[in-house]
Amino acid sequence: MIVELDGLSRHFVVRRPTGRFRREKRVVRAVDGISFTVAAGECVGYIGANGAGKSTTIKMLTGILVPTSGRVRVTGLEPVRQRRELARRIGVVFGQRSQLWWDLPLAESFRLLAAIHRLEPAVARARLDRCVDLLDLAAFLDTPVRQLSLGQRMRGEVTAALLHAPRLLLLDEPTVGLDIVSKEALRAFLTEERRVAGTTILLTTHDLSDIERLSDRVVVVDSGRVVHTGGLAGLAAAAGVDRVLVVDLAEPAPPLEGVPGTRFLSAEAGGLRQHLALTGSAAAAVAAVSARVELRDLTIAEPDIESVVRRLYHRAAATRPAGS
Amino acid sequence: MTVYAALLRAALAGQAGYRASFALELLGSVLVIGLDFVEVYAVLTQVPELEGLGLAEVALVFALASTGFSLADLVIGQTDRVTDHVRRGTFDVLLLRPLSTLGQLAAADVQLRRLGRLGTALAVLVIALSQVEVDWTPARVGLLVLTPLSGAVIFGSLFVAAGAVSFWLLDGREVGNALTYGSGYLAQWPTGVLGPVLGRFFTFVVPAAFTGYLPALALLGRDDPTGLPGWLPWASPLAALAAAAAAALLWRTGIRHYVGAGG
Numbered sequence: 001m002i003v004e005l006d007g008l009s010r011h012f013v014v015r016r017p018t019g020r021f022r023r024e025k026r027v028v029r030a031v032d033g034i035s036f037t038v039a040a041g042e043c044v045g046y047i048g049a050n051g052a053g054k055s056t057t058i059k060m061l062t063g064i065l066v067p068t069s070g071r072v073r074v075t076g077l078e079p080v081r082q083r084r085e086l087a088r089r090i091g092v093v094f095g096q097r098s099q100l101w102w103d104l105p106l107a108e109s110f111r112l113l114a115a116i117h118r119l120e121p122a123v124a125r126a127r128l129d130r131c132v133d134l135l136d137l138a139a140f141l142d143t144p145v146r147q148l149s150l151g152q153r154m155r156g157e158v159t160a161a162l163l164h165a166p167r168l169l170l171l172d173e174p175t176v177g178l179d180i181v182s183k184e185a186l187r188a189f190l191t192e193e194r195r196v197a198g199t200t201i202l203l204t205t206h207d208l209s210d211i212e213r214l215s216d217r218v219v220v221v222d223s224g225r226v227v228h229t230g231g232l233a234g235l236a237a238a239a240g241v242d243r244v245l246v247v248d249l250a251e252p253a254p255p256l257e258g259v260p261g262t263r264f265l266s267a268e269a270g271g272l273r274q275h276l277a278l279t280g281s282a283a284a285a286v287a288a289v290s291a292r293v294e295l296r297d298l299t300i301a302e303p304d305i306e307s308v309v310r311r312l313y314h315r316a317a318a319t320r321p322a323g324s
Numbered sequence: 325m326t327v328y329a330a331l332l333r334a335a336l337a338g339q340a341g342y343r344a345s346f347a348l349e350l351l352g353s354v355l356v357i358g359l360d361f362v363e364v365y366a367v368l369t370q371v372p373e374l375e376g377l378g379l380a381e382v383a384l385v386f387a388l389a390s391t392g393f394s395l396a397d398l399v400i401g402q403t404d405r406v407t408d409h410v411r412r413g414t415f416d417v418l419l420l421r422p423l424s425t426l427g428q429l430a431a432a433d434v435q436l437r438r439l440g441r442l443g444t445a446l447a448v449l450v451i452a453l454s455q456v457e458v459d460w461t462p463a464r465v466g467l468l469v470l471t472p473l474s475g476a477v478i479f480g481s482l483f484v485a486a487g488a489v490s491f492w493l494l495d496g497r498e499v500g501n502a503l504t505y506g507s508g509y510l511a512q513w514p515t516g517v518l519g520p521v522l523g524r525f526f527t528f529v530v531p532a533a534f535t536g537y538l539p540a541l542a543l544l545g546r547d548d549p550t551g552l553p554g555w556l557p558w559a560s561p562l563a564a565l566a567a568a569a570a571a572a573l574l575w576r577t578g579i580r581h582y583v584g585a586g587g
């Protein structure tokens with residue numbers, strides 16, 4: 001196992017002034033007994049609402065934070081005690097926190113990281129050239145990092161995290177705030193990286209498309225606890241949240257009931273726009289719809305991660321034995 | 325080592341874009357220590373002796389302690405930035421690299437203007453040595469060379485300890501600065517002027533006396549008027565090792581208290 005968590009918890013003590021001299025102590029159970037494993041070569045999506053404990057977990061995996069209790073092993077190492085050894089084996093990207101040298105050209109950051117990881121110049125060059133090529137970095141290699149756009153910087157961060165060919169890549173909200181093109185470039189690159197190098201990936205995100213494009217499996221957390229683990233196919237279904245196909249028709253039509261792979265939800269504008277819940281593949285559904293009526297336009301509304309998580313959480317709460 | 329050298333070069337290259345005037349910064353750094361010395365000079369022109377030492381001899385105390393302090397300040401004074409790293413959560417980044425956190429801090433935030441202070445301290449040392457009478461023996465030469473180094477280790481330990489405090493107290497910077505710069509200031513004077521209690525405190529708890537006053541006594545062949553044993557000045561390297569061990573322990577414990585910032 002590349003990642004092993006067993007009953008891992010991290011509590012924070014927050015002090016809030018409640019009077020002139022009094023301060024109230026409150027314990028936040030950011031991570032509250034989480035167990036799961038990630039096998040070599042897997043890509044696992046670690047998802048949950050804001051404040052669910054995702055970043056706190058990632059920080060314990062990297063040795064930044066000391067667990068309050070429980071066990072954690074990453075590539076067989078104990079993160080806090082063997083932090084430096086571990087840093088050679090993992091790559092980490094925090095969407096909110098840059099690891100590049102702010103005032104230096106991007107290329108200089110890569111040169112420094114190659115020195116830090118004691119890479120052979122030829123090896124570093126080859127890996128860098130590949131990233132430059134696949135992520136289209138050439139145009140801004142000589143630009144100081146502080147002048148890069150978020151999308152450019154993020155591509156730089158991912159390259160920086162992968163330069164030393166880590167066994168495990170940890171991504172904490174790598175696509176937050178990115179435009180569609182940058183998101184897509186990043187997803188394609190990560191898919192390619194997995195295919196070529198077999199890098200294990202654990203990623204947190206707010207974007208269900210990231211999960212769908214990249215991960216084999218998800219672990220859903222809420223309030224510091226795992227509320228669901230499993231394959232992707234089951235995710236939206238398990239939550240009872242559907243993707244919705246919205247079709248605009250050339251002419252008003254009666255409700256599109258009984259289209260294979262869909263369930264009719266509602267119609268607007270006298271049947272010009274119809275909403276169908278997708279129960280199967282979107283492509284098959286679109287084909288089936290266009291066999292019946294003439295399509296002018298269509299969109300697919302993804303369920304947002306927050307509502308998926310909320311539904312799963314209520315499900316977990318309902319099935320949990322009373323009093324626990 | 326080459327890695328830290330590369331980080332150092334990168335830090336200097338990064339600073340180059342912001343530096344208004346290096347010469348002005350350097351001047352400021354020289355002025356700080358210059359004013360400290362003016363104080364010593366002024367006092368010793370009013371009173372002939374402090375704790376049995378005249379102007380040139382007190383200047384030797386001053387120069388030895390200042391050299392050690394300036395060296396420590398140059399190498400690891402950057403720990404006063406720990407507060408910012410903790411507050412903003414950027415300490416994360418240091419922990420994600422396969423390097424020592426202190427080494428990275430030292431390299432990344434280096435301030436070359438601090439060379440001004442070190443240069444001035446060395447100049448005062450040379451002048452003071454030319455004015456005092458020392459019965460030079462190989463042991464004394466060795467002590468003269470070792471003193472700024474063990475002084476740097478002692479003050480460096482204080483800088484590290486002050487930085488470590490920031491992991492517990494976000495507003496710990498003032499306390500930390502009081503500890504480091506305060507000790508650096510007091511070490512420039514004969515320890516006896518602090519009185520019996522504070523004098524012992526700055527000898528055995530915070531070993532500031534080992535950076536200037538005690539080695540100066542040994543070089544000059546004098547006894548301590550407060551009754552400290554004659555071999556004690558020779559124990560400076562041991563005091564430095566003890567301070568370094570304590571600081572390392574405090575730093576490691578501090579890192580384990582690091583909670584980062586959200587996000």
Ligand SMILES: Nc1ncnc2c1ncn2[C@@H]1O[C@H](COP(=O)(O)OP(=O)(O)O)[C@@H](O)[C@H]1O
Binds near residue numbers: 053055587
């Ligand atoms: N350093 C900290 N001090 C106090 N509380 C924290 C700290 N870091 C995180 N928390 C709290 O722990 C919970 C989980 O935070 P986090 O792991 O950042 O969530 P996520 O990444 O899933 O959005 C939140 O309630 C957050 O407020």
Ligand SMILES: [Mg+2]
Binds near residue numbers: 054
């Ligand atoms: Mg987060």
